[in-house]
Amino acid sequence: MPLVLLVMLPAAAAVVLLLRGRRTDAAAPAIAVAVAVIDLGLAIVAAIARPSAEVTALNSIPGAVAVDGLAAIAMVTVAAVFLAVVVFACGDIGRGEARSRFFGTMLLFVAAMFVTVTAVNIFTLLAAWEIMGATSYALIGFWWSEPGKARSGLIAFITTRSADVGMYVAAGAALAAGAAGLNLARLDEVAGGWRDIALAGLALAALGKSAQLPFSFWLSHAMAGPSPVSALLHSAAMVAAGGYLLLRIEPGITATGWLGPVVAWIGALTALLLGAVAVAQRDLKQLLAASTCSQIGFIVLAAGVGGVAGGATQFVAHAAVKSLLFLVAGAWLAALGTKNLLRLRGAARTHPVAGITFTVGALALGGLPPLSIWVAKDQILSAALPASTALYTVGLAAAALSAAYSAKALAVIWTRPASVAPLDVRAGRIPVSELLPLPALAIAATVLGVLGVPPLAAAWSRTLGTPDAPTSPPWEFAMSATLAVTVIVLVVWWQHRRLTRSDELVADTAWLRDWLKMEAGIDVIVVRPIRALSAWCSRFDDRVLSQAVTTVGSAVLRLSRVVNARLEWAIAAAVAFVADGARRLATAAVRPQTGLLHQYYDQAIVGMAVLVAVFILMR
Structure with a gap:
């Protein structure tokens, strides 16, 4: 129960604040602080009791959370920092700055973080990871109407999403590996290449979230968000989550032999x-x-x-x-x-x-x-x-x-x-x-x-x-x-x-x-080639494929017209031939009908003779 409440309480409060919108702006800070205080208490209780919970989504996707030693430490840390941040935000986020949207998104973010640190299997981790990434984008770009803020959030989101592809690769490999592959604590027990693929994918996603080389530059853009967002994301939440995940799967990393180094x-x-980068900065x-x-x-x-x-x-x-x-x-x-x-x-x-x-x-x-x-x-x-x-x-x-x-x-x-x-x-x-x-x-x-x-x-x-x-x-x-x-x-x-x-x-x-010119380097090595390839594909589609489709379509249309004309003529000729034959046959059939009795007898004798001859020949 403490573990379920730890996640559901901030999630429910977030839904209320986000759906009610500006009507709850005045109460939003108090609600967030109250939830943060309760969550800190629940985190301490859960850290002592070490509970677990399991659910099944869509009758087939397993979901499980549990508190072990590492998760207990992370839970209490996240809850304590979150409380400090929301108390600070009560003064930092002004009355006219969409407080419900801010505190609601923060609450949803921290609920996803609690699931992230307690996730037992890779599907639970993936679901929480996605929510955490989406809400971080909303928080970094919170002042979206100001020039550059939305772009900064988008750069952070796209960069981390690029690394998150590894999470999906890991999920596929874990599913192929069987039950042991789904459990984060048992990845070291998986034999064969599936283990290495799953762990490499998880490591890639973790390095991207934690802004390690070569993904570090996105963290510079994350400074566009409000100060409480920076304090939470950088200290105990999203950025630290990547490092936490690597600690979580350390037995598997060691088992591969190559991934650890x-x-x-x-x-x-x-x-x-990045220490050298920090020394060179003029901006605090x-x-x-x-x-x-x-x-x-x-x-x-x-x-x-x-x-x-x-x-x-x-x-x-x-x-x-x-x-x-x-x-x-x-x-x-x-x-x-x-x-x-x-x-x-x-x-x-x-x-x-x-x-x-x-x-x-x-x-x-x-x-x-x-x-x-x-x-x-x-x-x-x-x-x-x-x-x-x-x-x-x-x-x-x-x-x-x-x-x-x-x-x-x-x-x-x-x-x-x-x-x-x-x-x-x-x-x-x-x-x-x-x-x-x-x-x-x-x-x-x-x-x-x-x-x-x-x-x-x-x-x-x-x-x-x-x-x-x-x-x-x-x-x-x-x-x-x-x-x-x-x-x-x-x-x-x-x-x-x-x-x-x-x-x-x-x-x-x-x-x-300028952060080692990493963003410019990624632009040259990755972004520009992809844009060039996209432009070439667009031109190929517009000029070659489109022209080819138009040409083939015109040819088919002309051929259909020719075939249609010739087919209509052939059908008309066949109908005329059948009708003429029927007419001639009918005319011929009428001729024996003379009305003379002796001619009927003659016709009957001839018919009988033909039948006898056929009978004799058949025998």
Whole structure:
């Protein structure tokens, strides 16, 4: 019952708000907050009770959800972040901004997310995955009437949908593999090629949703949505769902033998390259978006090397940290009218509550020990070290970049404005509802580091049903901590110095700022060839096929006319011939009818003679 209510309550509230429309705008925030509070309670109850439920759709399609250790952690994380986001949204989404549509879509989105994290079989996952993707498109393009907003949502939707083809391939392969293939936890038991096809399809869909290379650029466009949407999608929901799925199917990934290294390297390279992209950004929300790709890359790396415990820690820690940072960025955007880093100089001094909580989140994001993400990254790097020294080195470099972009943001928000114009304070103070969730998230970003304490780390692994996370060697522990502290201190000092002297940002490289030109590359490699092929097919259809059909049709029409004329003449001639023959036969038949009796006798004698002759010949 808690699991069913956990999904049905936000779904039912969403249906009411979306159907009632503007008539429920005034009540929509209160309804959303109430549902979020109840859902958090239900998530905690379900995490303790570990329930399950099964349904059958259309008498043949199985659907099942269940709560195991990983799902319990994800459920509570999603519910807690959702509550923080909707409380913030009560102040961020104004009275004239279709609140029913916004909160209704958010509720439907989170209901789909709950099904996603608890799905047992691939059909249940596919249904929830589709709803989550559709509602994310509606949320990113929420301000559809503004120039570029709908296009941004469409780019995000089409890019993730392209990767979602893998989910359908996986569903087909799982169906062909039988009952074991349908269960996400039993994919490693499937023999033959169907297992590899199903897992490769799931991995492709997960990498697309999590904005890993080469799909990362869509996350830049997702910044067109409202700040609460960015906070939810980037922290614990849609973008994190891809990494979560890879952790869910990790036994199958390991069983293939080849998919694990592929997934691990994609995650490590995304963490490294998108970390560099984040360092180069001038826009705070773009910096946070690129950092999301980078941080989710560590979860993907964990799934590839079998570090499920570290990946789950990263999932939870990243949810708290990134939701906090996006909410603060949204608060500054609303209050100060800008998200440009140079224009945000001194924002932490102008709004101290937001500034202090942002500082805590940024330090955690940068991997400062003993905060939460430092613990998670250390667990993941410890799992990667035995698998590949090269993977470990790339992961360590990505961790250094995490410290660099976090330090860059910190230096900007605490440096006093000099030659740059003062901050725009037109909107006044940040509403209390926007400030309310920030301290709680900052505390979570801090205290989740206790998951690295050995007794708690062992309990965490047992909850997940995995072997204990490998213990970091002392040298690795010291090196990662020293690296994070050193990079943060150096970048803060360097960035502060550049700002006070020349109003410049570190690593301000256009190529990196444009997200490695990935969108342009995809346009050249994929979009333009497809458009060219489509244009050629259109011309072929219009000029060749259409002309051929017209020519053949004309020829058939002319032939039918000729055949019709000749057929009509032949039929008329045959009818005339039969009629003439009948007329002649009738005339001949009348001639013996003379009326003379002796002629009748003569005719009878002749007839009898003919019959006798025929009889004799027949014998």
